[in-house]
Amino acid sequence: MNQRKFSIIGTDKVRKEAPAKARGEAIYTDDIKLPRMLIGKIKHSDCAHARIISIDTSEAEKLPGVKAVLVGSEAPNKYGIVPQAPTETALAIGKVRFHGEPVAAVAAVDEATADRALDLIKIEYELLPVYIDPHAAMAKDAVPLHEDNKYGNIAYMAKQDFGDVDKALAESHRVLEKTFKTSYVNHVFMEPHSCVARFDDNGDLMMWSSTQVPHYLHTMASQVLDMPMSKIQVTVPTVGGGFGGKGEASNNELVAALLSRKSLRPVKVTYSRKEVFFQHRGRHPIEMKIRMGVDREGYLTAIDYDGIMDGGAYGAWGIIILFYTAAMLHLPYKITNVRFNAKRIYTNKPTCGPMRGLGGVQPRFALESMMDDLAIMLGMSPYELKLKNAIDGKHDTVSGVHVRHSEYKKCLTEVVNRSGYLEKHQKLPFGRGVGLAGGYYISGTAYTLYMSYKPHSSALIRLDTESGVTLQCGATDIGQGSNMVLAMMCAEKLGLPYESVHVISGDTKNAPFDLGSFASRVTVAAGAAVCEAADKLLAQLLPVAAVHIGCRADQLLAGNGEIYSKFEKELRMPFWDAVEKYIDAFGPLTATGSYTPPRRTGEFKGGNVGHSPTYGFTAHVAEVEVDTETGEVKVVGYNEAGDCGQPINPLSVEGQVEGSIVMAMGQALYEEIRLAPDGRIINPNLHDYKVPTMRDIPHIKTYAVDSYDPDSPFGAKEAGEGPIQPTIPAILNAVYDAIGVRFTELPLTPEKVLQALEEKKRQEGLS
Amino acid sequence: MHGEPFGYEKPASLREFESLFAERGEDAKILAGGTDLFVLIKERLLAPRLLIDISDLPELRGISYDPGEGLTIMAGTKVAEIERSALVREHAPALAFAAANLGSNQVRWMATMAGNVCHASPAAETPPVLLAHGCELVIGTPGGERTLPISEFFLAYRKTALQAGEYLKAFRLPPLPARSAVAYQLRGLRRAMEIDMLNMGIYLELAADGVTVSDIRLAMGSVGPVTYRARGTEQRLKGMRLGEEFMAAAGAGVAEEATPIDDMRASAAYRNRVIGVLARRGLEQCLEQIGKGRGEA
């Protein structure tokens, strides 16, 4: 294996921003207060599907303290993360498509005045039929949510067909067919969206926003405000979590900018928790009908997938996620016959979008559940079946995806050994069980969301004797710790202390281009850009040091704050002396680096989706206890073994994995946005939308298997989205082991468990 | 998010409070902890003109025990104080347990049991235990006070027997007789921060023979518009001997008397199925405690 002796990589460095966060001194967007700043508030629709007959803002405009009132027709340009098919406007125009949709907005001197002004805005609606169920929305006579959409309420459709699925299923030893349904869940990052926008007298717009994607906000603000990108700057203060929910422009950002332009004063728009549920972009509920076959030995023969995705009111990331669910079928098991057929449907509810592990979580739930069933049908341990089918170190899928590095088998074996799975599976008393599931995720995408050939990430490092090391990179720290990761990589390369690297990130003007924090792309993509920049710096600096030291530059290394010969210990000089000599002789010492992922594609629709430079893998074993009288499921133990390549910061990797597991546990057992038949959210708050509390978590043990991807920066791969993939099926497989019932609908409430147990008892009584 | 503006008064003594409340009671709300009240105000479900803050009135704080009268908990006592009180843990451990399972630690340091009771939500945590204890409420009236068994306090969904100008002043839990115990059972989705989908307070008293049920109270929450006792079942169970038949009758009885509805937290069918389980488990807990008490004596 490669040289893996590091002084900084692989250590539990403390995040530089942690003390400020612990002191309450980190500045989040809502903490910003500018001179003359107004408070912006949004008026939301109180019906789920209706034509807007009229909007009367005259009373609101007259209210003292109100400085601007805005309606949709003032900003008619549509926007969307996929620029070919924009569907949204900053405020509704002509029609509302979900309860809670932004319709008008005000900017006032304070919140109370803004609230009063909202009450004075009168909107007249003509009600239309409300569809909260995708099947109802697809009915022949259904009123289309979007009149310009080609196929009624079918937003997107896709078919992919690899190998010969029908033949493979016909020849299979066993074929299983099941339908699974996932639920309507939200990210529940703790910080509600917030944006401060300020126009200056030159017509330049500055936006401070809690976004994961300053670049995409930049492009969308430019579209909606109809102004060149060069006149807009987006900067990202401390962000209180995103998980995908801040992965495209949100209405508050565009509204803040529009209100600021109208009032020529800075405007802040911060969402309430209820508005976060309106903005949503949570995971798509999918109804998946799947057929899966195996041969006599337990090798998978084919997957036939039929999915209906409930998309909510707008397009958003929908088409991308649709194709991700297709791509996700092909790994982490060897499978050569795969058919995918799916639709994404417009419904009258807040829009679904990207959420941690997008595209993977729903099919993973179904596939890992079915593989357990098939193993048990064959009288085989699910571990044996999964290990048999698991991909090896390198793999090419039938869809053309290339996996350059995998330790997935190691993950399966480690987690099984560490959890005692084989000793427990099918051997625990009734009501107690263990479940195994595996998963994987991309480490960034091979393609941008719009057609472009530019590098996905770039970095600029400046060394100077006054400011030290300044690392500028557009990547955005949303709480996951990317600033720390990039600083650690930079410090390792330059042989300087981690603490000496100053990172400037998350800014479209002060840092070079980066696509944003999504798809677990930052460590690999921005990391590679940083490494390239650092290598280029050394290539400039070492020859200067070589002259001074008196040896060949290619024999010099940087480490411990020095530049030294790898052969003779006494040939050395302090790093900063070399920098000074370089600057004296040549002027400023800077270098840039960039990263463009290897391009691969498939010759089929959606063939660009799913390709990634490299992939992370993970396997989980959950242990549950089911109260057979009340139906309650309690996760009592949890083990994970993951392949994230070389962990850059092991403590932070553990944090990503533990956070993923608990988030998915919430989705498995409690979380669900509930809608009334009229489309109103019944539980847009955190007492009835239930995320796990500290009291709900089991004892969690995570383990990073020995792994190193030689083509990645410092051998690293993703760790923040793979680990959310297997949790739901691991828990549900454990429930099956505990009580012998296969559940296919989320969340697994006590109610469903009890009902199933009674049904089982009845069936057994009959037989 | 913000409701209508309101006034605020903080009387310095109970007398001052009583005269203010008598004068302004009609458009005023009593502010004890605010954890329920402000949620309703912020969601614009309630728009009082005046809040009268009683949270620091010393006359309304405190927990005491008298062997004859039992446990007295003043209305302004914080739930966290009840959770931690040695007196409550000794004389009403099920109440300490219910208090510990109400909301979060923050909520428990803010909220009072009086607020929990006067809010009159059928899902409230403490009413089932108080009903099981046969608690008596001391109600402050204009110029005096009256007492009322808690079983007569909840009239309808979020409606109590408090008349205009009246307020809840104290809880009295009579001393538990020999061979008796109280238990509390609850079910929510999560293990904390829950609004219960089902809860129950159970009181069991055995005759001197140690096997005959001499008295029993089964108080159910979240199975009707108010927290209430399964009185028919209680009657049928009195005089029965302990054993499987008794347990089965208790479980079946409460299920029959429960009148739950479907709501966001659970279906009526689920509540009907599980309420009997809670009764059994609560009774088993009571028996265990009675057994323990005997062992020690």
Place this chain on the structure above:
Amino acid sequence: MKKLLTLEINGERFDVAVSPATFLVDVIRETVGLTGTKKGCGIGDCGACTVLIDGRPTLSCLTLAVACTGKSITTIEGLSRGTELHPVQQAFIDKGAIQCGYCTPGMILSSTALLAENPSPSEEEIKHGLAGNLCRCTGYVKIIEAVKHAAETMAKEAK
């Protein structure tokens, strides 16, 4: 009608004019300018706005500012001992208990109140005491470790 009040926050006195319907969190953040206290849900479900009032963890989004006269309020900014971090703050930093940091001020204040009452809590007691502070990043594992670690540090300091 606004009322003039004096609030004692982190040992300092602040004279503020607020309407009776103003919640403490808004006075702390907007009027006094201590933005370490966070708003996550507005109705007492997430714990991000937790402050200590007379040492007790309190939801400042459900507390009227006007009701806090004569009480001692501690926000996250008042926890460190001068320039030195409080052991709970230090433990959160060292144990990786801070990711996005938005729940952190409330979580640290709740932990401090817990340890003041119970200097060596069991894991169950930590979970019981902190269940009202939601965190979506960490899965809570590192936070529990941090509280245990802080308890040990504080016990050593007390000796």
